[in-house]
Amino acid sequence: MGPASSGARLAGRYMRRAVVTLVALLALLGTGIPTATARSGPEPAACPAAIATAATCFAGRDTTGAYYSIAIPNEWNGSLVMHAHGGPDLEPADSDPQRSADDLERWTVMVREGYAWAGSSYRRGGYGAEMAARDTESLRRLFVREFGEPRKTLLHGQSWGGNIAAKIAEGFGTDAKSPYAGVLLTNGLLAGGSRGYDYRVDLRVVYQYYCGNHPRPTEPQYPLWMGLPAKATMTEDDLRGRLQECTGYASSPTERSAVQQRKLDEILAVTRIPERSLESHLKFATFTFRDIVHNRLGGRNPFSNLGVRYSGSRDDAALNAGVERFAADRSARRDLSYDSDPTGAVSVPVLTLHAIGDPTVFVEQEAAYRASLAGAGSGGYLVQTFTAEDEHSGLSDAEYANSIAALSSWVDTGRKPTPHSVAASCAAFDASYATGCFYRPDYAPASYASKVRPRPGGTQWPALTAKRAERWRQQGDVGIAP
Template sequence: MATAVAGPVLPAAADEAGSTACPANLATKATCYTGRDANGAYYAIAIPEEWNGSLIMHAHGGPDLGPESDPQRSIEDLERWSVMVDQGYAWAGSSYRRGGYGTRMAAADTENLRRLFVREFRKPKTTYIHGQSWGGNVAAKAIETYASQENGPYDGALLTNGVLGGGSRGYDYRVDLRVVYQYYCKNHPRPSEPQYPLWMGLREGSTMTSSGLRARLQECTGYASAPQDRTAAQQRNLDDILAVTRIPERTLESHLRFATFTFRDIVHSRLGGRNPFSNQGVRYSGSHDDEALNAGVERFSADPSAVRDLSYDSDITGKVSIPVLTLHAIDDPTAFVEHEAAYRASLQGAGRDQHLVQTYTQESEHSALSTSEYANSIAALDRWVRTGTKPTASSIAASCSAFDATYGTGCFYQPGFLPPPYASRVNPRPGELDWPALTAAQEREWSRIPGVGIAP
């Protein structure tokens, strides 16, 4: 019988964790378990036959937008990240208690699962946390929340293609997309439909689906058609939207989907209808007529209490006291590599950047990088933790070939690369001079205000 460890985060008991068939790629290599904790979060655990005694806690990306925890999500994540088990690590991943935004909630669900693992199996020699995409934000928040104290539960963190800008400013490029798209397309909403401020993403009662959104995007831009099959108006709309927002054409639809459905979740389900976003004072450029665009685009200011709550939930304090290794594709079309510059600035602002090593690869995908690089990254983090010797981007690049001999997926490190500042890619809002860390004083003050943060 598996029960969750009592503690200040999630003290309730969990349901029974039972053994289950492992994904096919781990069928002969590990024993797998699944369960659901008392908060409703499904989880999966894998322990390799030749366990090295260490554990990797996985924080998945998204966020998924279903109202409940997805029982298949953690199993799919285990299959996707089987390289960690293949390298000898036990692995545990939570599907989180519900879909929708909530960085601290997801961090708490991950920590609760770690406690369950310790109770049901044993305390690992070392425990690492791995976050991918939005899960990078979750993992970064988890180590600031639970590993900032001496002898905390996590020994190191691996953040891959992480959304490390936090929620209060990390989505500004999608705010810009939402308003620029509507300026050119005028079909989201249409003039004949109920109107709403665009910072909502979508009005609360709308029945629009993802396929419906894609149809409107296609109607306006012809994005899914070959260039020769687009009308002149569609091509100009597409050219202007891409030039102004600097969003890659291949991920335009996914970014607009986020700026529609995830914004609706953040605003209506998590912030009680309050607006955390602003584009006042932003000067848009790159279109065929910037003057008309700036005169006609919808403008709005954020509600300070909404900014406070979203910031408390997801922004980075920089309060890091364990080794943190990041891996990011230079041409990531979803979480732009400039997120790494924002993360480093936060740690520098807190005087903690000595705990950070960042690596970059000449790859162009967001959801998956080379398996050889993932294996190399967790090995490099493990060496750093065990020996106390901090690696360099060059030394990590050099060690990858040994893993590529096994996996054969390539090593694409660019050890000399440094990302430009976040504000060079995303329009800064007036008054944003740099990317400071959320201060410890703000963290303490906001944590005492009832209702601050994203509702569980």
């Protein structure tokens, strides 16, 4: 029996078993997400419009409380793409029943290419790469139990999901032998948590030096590494108001005061953050930092800016003398590193796709990831591709389709692609998707330190290695609790 007929038979079995449930679900919720809070197996669900007639979709909630969505194309090629989504989403605190359904709608390109697709919402909101890795692997096992073993399983991570997928690629949360045949990382946060947020640490202190309103002098003071106090009531609207008050970032240049323009220019020059993503990065340095520090690390500080030399301002001496300085708690740094830092110890093909102008996860993170694999002796498993795009959350569908096909062919044939061969194969997919191919096969990113100021001397955290990670694991009670 071929993959297509196998997929149709599986879908038909579930349709017959749960037709009454499907009618009830669709009457209650058009997205097809189960409304019950009890843990449930996969039940039929409405597919996104783009694949409504081309696939059968399912939804449920696993034993950890994570909601999930699954799609099996009518013409199934027998392979499965497991998806790790980005974020982290801070709200709601529990698993978001809508998140995996939204992800499926975003990634119908994989289903249109013939792959079954499965994505978890994760068991809770907030930071935790290990938690998300385990929930992704748990969903893969659920898929195998319910629908059978795929011909091969590929793993895809986007944004923070790239960090999660990079950890899974090293066996994090899986059995000794990886069940994943290959990994696709797109616009991935691949430097890991212990250094991947350093530029937001720098933004937090530089912003406060120039603006002095986060917190205001009249408000209770707190160390900036925590983002916010645990019980602070600041909202995103409040933060936007303070950013606007100081820099006028939401106004046209002609509407900003001279003082606002000067402060905005100084902040952007020193932090090297694009103006259009300034608000987003400050939100991460506020609300995500609070989650990491208070909810995941028990109030301990994983961040340091000791020894960092800030430059690009009109008065670097005054800036460096005036910014807040702090050292990381070593145990907090260790736990964040263990949870999220790649060791580079992969043993399956890994293909990356990254927009050169990504304003959220800078393309230089790819250099950090390349160095991790080289240090682990795994560089031969990595192919990196880059495009001239300048967005973070989504790239061309033709490129996604092309990338998953290139990875799948690499797995099947053992022939490693090159950036040039991947770029050349994109046109065939663009004939269907008409979203463009923007590859730059000769591009190589500069070092991570060229974009994100390193933490020098004794405050520089050593790169996580597989041996160090294993030693910490054996010590027990390491990492961020799920």
